[in-house]
Every structure is written in structure tokens, then in C-alpha cells.
Amino acid sequence: MTYYREFRKLFGKWFVGLLCGLLVVFWALPGPGASAATPTPPPAPSAAAPLRVVAIEPFLADIAQNVAGERLKVASLIPVGVDPHSFEPTPRDARTLAESDVVIIHGAGLEEFLQNLLESAGGGWQLVIEATKGLAFREPHEEGEEHAREHDEEPMPTETAPPTPAEEEMHHHHEGDPHFWLDPNYVIHYVENIRDGLSQVDPAGAALYAQNAAAYIEQLRALDRWIVEQVAQVPPERRLLVTDHESFGYFADRYGFRIVGTILPGVSTGVSPSAQQLAHLIDLIRETGAPAIFLETGSNPQLAEQIARETGVRVVSDLYTHSPSPADGPAPTYLDMIRYNTLAIVEALR
Secondary structure, eight states, X not given: OHHHHHHHHHHHHHHHHHHHHHHHHHHHSOOTTOOSSOOOOOOOOOOOOOOOEEESSHHHHHHXXXXXXXXXXXXXXXXXXXXXXXXOOOHHHHHHHHTOSEEEEOOTTOOTTHHHXXXXXXXXXXXXXXXXXXXXXXXXXSHHHHHHHHHHOOOOOSSOOOOOHHHHXXXXXXXXXXXXXXXXXXXXXXXHHHHHHHHHHOGGGHHHHHHHHHHHHHHHHHHHHHHHHHHTTSOGGGOEEEESXXXXXXXXXXXXXXXEEESSSSSOSSOOOOHHHHHHHHHHHHXXXXXXXXXXXXXXXXXXXXXXXXXXXXXXXXXXXXXXXXXXXXXXXXXXXXXXXXXXXXXXXX
């Protein structure tokens, strides 16, 4: 009996302890339908990254930036100070385009390298905006322009495969003068094309793009009125332009200048004149009394200085036609470019 009471006493304590432990474990278990642990909430989604926009030329990037405002940053593929006629893209440039969402090109045959570059980039962007889409080329008007255009034409080979549609389009572009932007009235069309393109890929910003475009178009119209006032200081008989290549035709058409001739025959800087062409230009300068030769920054002044020695005219060698100046220069924006050129031309001719 003694052993039985001791056994019962020890077993009772052990049994009570076991029962309490089981109750604790059972109480800690999740109820029906409950998960074993509360899941960590996912992080809030981050804001969408802004569109990556690249314009080919720096002056075009500046125009587009005025439309984009603070909503987007527009980068330029071609560095400031580089002539798009002679620009040679690198594999890095192709990667830049491939990583872009929107590519803004000038078009009209200005970027002779463009077709191969776009093919190398692979076409991962959402949209290519052509700033000059819908514009028609001017026709040469003066005898000097006609002469330059005639000597710019090359005979077609007698035996060759027929051109593809893409080659025909490219040839058509090269037949015209792509320098629309030197008349700010054409840039209004650039702005409208850029506004519409950005609104297409970013509808949430459409109202802002429309507002910015309207404000910039008003600046372009004000610039046009200012140019008219400045050119009025030059007697009509002295509104004569001789340039390094055929680039100021649209400016001349708008503001009443006559294109006497060009040193390089054609709309590109990638050509060389013959001795006969230079002799003819010298004759035209003497006949018309053109007082100056106008060159863009970065161009080789050697031929212009040779012509100036024979004719006694002045050489103005610092126009900003294809690129703005660096930020600390005299023409860091498109509007500054046109103002600077206008003042230089008026000062040389009046």
C-alpha cells in the first residue's frame, strides 16, 4: 500500500505536468483557416520611370526640350559643335538609341548616317518622331543656286540594279535643302510634330506638352517679327548672301535675300568645288557686288579667304547654323542661334 500511494503520488504530478504542457502547445496552434504566419506586405510600387528621349541634333534637342518642359529630359545624340552632315556615329551611339523610348530625328535627308544607325540600334524605342514630316522642299530661285545644283548632280551608272523604295526615298530627300530650321516659321511645324509625338507616347502629359508648345510657338513668331525689323536696316540691293554651302535658302526666301552662290556645291558640306565652280562664284560676286562671304563655325575658311583676296569682300566665319554654341557661348539655344546669325548678317551687309 505504501508503494502504491507513492507511485500514485508521483504519477499524478507527472500526469498533471504532461497535461498542462499539451494544453499550452494546443493553445499556440493556429485555428482553422488561419495561416501559420502573417505574410509581409509587398512594397508599394514605385513611380514609373520617365521616358528616355533622344534627339539627333543639339538644336533639335533644345527645341524639343521647350515642348517637354520639366516633365522629360531630352538628350542630344550629336555633340554640340559637330556638323550633322559629317557626323560619324559609333557603336555607343547605337546603344544610346537602343536604350531610348523616343527618338526625335530631323529628317529631310539631313542625317545621311541615320538609316544605318537606326538599323544598328535595333528599334527598341516606342516612337520615332520626324520633326520635318509634312514639309515640302524649296526650289532654288537665283542663278547662283541653279548653277550649284546643276554641278551637284551626278550621272547615274548605265548598268545598275533598280533602286529599292527605301533608296528612292533617301535619294528624294538628298535632292532637297533640309535647312528648314533657319527660318523659325518652319520650326513651328517641328514643334507641332514633337508635341503630337510626345502626347502619343505619354498621354498623361499631353496637356502640358500642348501648353509648352503654344508658349514656344509664340516665341518663334516673336523671333520672326524681330528678324524682319533687323533686316529692314539692310537696303534691298545689298541683301546678297554668299555662303559656304547651300543652307540659307529658307532664310533668304522669308526675309528678302538673294542667294548669289555657295563655295561648296549643294546642301551638304561633304563635297568639294571644282576650279571652274570657284571661278564662276568669283564672277558672280563681282557682278552682284555681294559684300561678304558667310561661313558657319568650324568650317574651313581657306577657300573663302582665297575668294576674298580676289574679290575684296569680307569673310564672316562664325555663324551658328547646324549647332548651338556651348552653354557659356553666345548662342547656346536655337533662339539664340537665329538671333546671333541675324545680327551678324545685318552688320556685314548694311
